[in-house]
Amino acid sequence: MAMKAKIKYQFLAVLAILFCGVQYSNAQKSPDILNVKSADLQKPNGSWDMEKNTLFLTRENPQKSRKNIWLKEEYGDFILELDFKLASGTNSGVFFRTKNTEDPVQTSIEVQIRDDYGKADIDKHFCGSIYEIKEVSENRVKKTGKWNHLKIICNGPIIQTFLNNKMVVNIDLNEWHEAGKNPDGTSNKFKTAYKNMPRKGKIGFQDHGGKIWYKNIKIKQL
Template identity: 45%
Template sequence: MAKLDLADSGISSDDNKLTAAEKEEGWKLLFNGKNYKGWMCSNGKKIAAPIENGALVPYKSGGYLIVYDKEFSDFKFKCDVKMPEECNSGIFFRVGDLKDPVQSGFEAQVLSRKGTGMHDFGAIYDLVAPSENRASAPGEWTHVEITCQGPHISVAVNGKVVAKLNADEWTVPGKRLDGTGHKFKAAVKDFPRKGYIGFQDHGHKVWYKNVKLLEL
């Protein structure tokens, strides 16, 4: 078997491992970089997509999402994502119903287009636009961190918070704080505050590594 060229893959020997500091703080490694232990498709099927050079791949997985098999409520979550020239994916979190993830959870948008709209990289999808688009160039890794604590949600990209909301303030179904419409049938304040975390297959190749979570 040919030896994996870590330089070409963008994977280093330190990837998909907890640092000593992370272990001390109580972080959990959700993806081991070798197999899909602890992961499944949101429809309950076994994940069909192979691991690629130490990265998790939602594309052609067999389900709308690849999800970790445990629910979380308050947490800090982080991962690195690499996109090709054309990419549409997302990091779903607090998904309360795997049969309807779009309407029962939040999504941090992953998209290769440069922009700062409700559907661009770093947005809390269809709710809060990112203050800036900090995604790395195609083929380079972007670091994403999501924090959920009670009603407070934030998304940070490459070390800077770009989108946040207080769910308790979002009291009207289908309406943003400024009165414009969004796609969700429920008021954001009524979204589940515990649920699954997963990565979306939206028809494009995308890679995720260093998937870690700290329960708060």
């Protein structure tokens, strides 16, 4: 290759790399994606704290002292992604589409977050399950102290959860048309048929007495 042609080729290659870098950077800063920070959280927030991109609860509170933490904005259809790690014995959850933050169990949907590493008997309280509604297809939670990746997709009546990059729950809320009962015949504790649960509301993280860490919390509106 002639020297001038070679220099021109190298110059164009550098421009292409720079252009791709700018495009990628702009995509990462998409206004449609919220990277959750302290300013996005509703106060008071009890024993929760946040440093940089990590939200954490490192105190095992007695029941009367527990306080969930909520995002300020409400969400209906969205993709929520985050990483979490647990202490031994932790039982927690991620609430979404919450109508009443004082009664989230009865007015929201909850994905269970729990120390279930190594357990064989999967039930509707298992890590990654829709609490009381639908169990995960398999146990994918890592041992305590290891980071797990959780993705929740809400699109109308369709709710999907992915744990460590594999779908473990895929449900249509419209199939839950009776209060207190699941389509498989098992009972649940809800006073409202799950198809009638709010389709928009607060996202929150549960203080259920165990230590837990969340980081890289990202929400994309659909």
